[in-house]
Amino acid sequence: MTDTAFAWDTYARQKPERRLVNAAGETTWFNWTQYPDHGPGTELLGIKPGAAVLDLGCGKGGNLAHVAALCARAVGVDVSLAQLEAAEARWSDAGLVLHRTDAVRFLEQTGEHFDAIYSVYGAIWFTDPEQLLPVIRKRLKPGGVLAFSQRPAVDGCYGCQASYLNRSEDEDPLVVKRWDYEPERWEEILREHGFESPAASVLPAPPGPRKIGTLMVRARAV
Numbered sequence: 575m576t577d578t579a580f581a582w583d584t585y586a587r588q589k590p591e592r593r594l595v596n597a598a599g600e601t602t603w604f605n606w607t608q609y610p611d612h613g614p615g616t617e618l619l620g621i622k623p624g625a626a627v628l629d630l631g632c633g634k635g636g637n638l639a640h641v642a643a644l645c646a647r648a649v650g651v652d653v654s655l656a657q658l659e660a661a662e663a664r665w666s667d668a669g670l671v672l673h674r675t676d677a678v679r680f681l682e683q684t685g686e687h688f689d690a691i692y693s694v695y696g697a698i699w700f701t702d703p704e705q706l707l708p709v710i711r712k713r714l715k716p717g718g719v720l721a722f723s724q725r726p727a728v729d730g731c732y733g734c735q736a737s738y739l740n741r742s743e744d745e746d747p748l749v750v751k752r753w754d755y756e757p758e759r760w761e762e763i764l765r766e767h768g769f770e771s772p773a774a775s776v777l778p779a780p781p782g783p784r785k786i787g788t789l790m791v792r793a794r795a796v
């Protein structure tokens with residue numbers, strides 16, 4: 575097992591399951607942000623029934639199950655066996671197509687083309703965009719949507735950063751790499767990689783004590 579897979583397996587065991595229903599009483603829903611019942615939904619993906627949709631770093635599969643409920647082909651990739659086992663257990667009837675592998679490797683090896691590729695605090699945040707964006711572009715159909723969300727960059731901390739995944743009191747945290755940029759820089763990076771109409775902005779946190787918003791990024795393949 576790689577250090578990355580071990581780190582994310584450890585994270586998976588600490589992360590609680592998604593609720594059974596959301597505030598609207600729905601059993602599947604899409605959540606781009608770190609706050610429940612907040613932010614946009616699948617309209618950002620612009621998908622129709624029958625669309626092929628890929629989640630990079632799908633985790634326990636909550637968002638992907640909602641994509642499947644919209645009658646799309648819902649494909650998820652994740653390096654963590656623990657995350658995928660939780661997805662299979664919770665969403666066994668949803669028809670998810672799950673692959674345990676690294677996002678770049680999957681995109682290099684698959685023959686499939688997608689109408690939309692997305693990542694919610696997922697593999698896009700934790701992979702060098704210089705490696706990932708070229709292979710995403712190859713696997714998106716013309717006009718296909720790339721969309722992702724993650725925590726906004728801390729002022730002055732750009733490029734590759736260390737992310738600490740906490741363990742018990744007695745153990746050192748595990749470290750994974752993530753890539754942070756300001757919204758304007760994300761738009762430039764996407765243009766540099768041949769995407770069109772890039773749009774990146776920070777969605778504010780919902781009213782309350784928490785102030786950190788969500789970086790939302792969207793672009794189209796030419």
Ligand SMILES: C[S@@+](CC[C@H](N)C(=O)[O-])C[C@H]1O[C@@H](n2cnc3c(N)ncnc32)[C@H](O)[C@@H]1O
Nearest residue numbers: 582631632633652653654676677694696697700
């Ligand atoms: C913070 S979790 C988010 C999971 C899920 N998208 C969600 O919203 O709950 C990050 C996920 O990305 C996965 N991941 C990280 N790097 C990856 C990579 N290079 N390839 C595939 N999956 C990766 C992790 O295993 C983990 O499940």
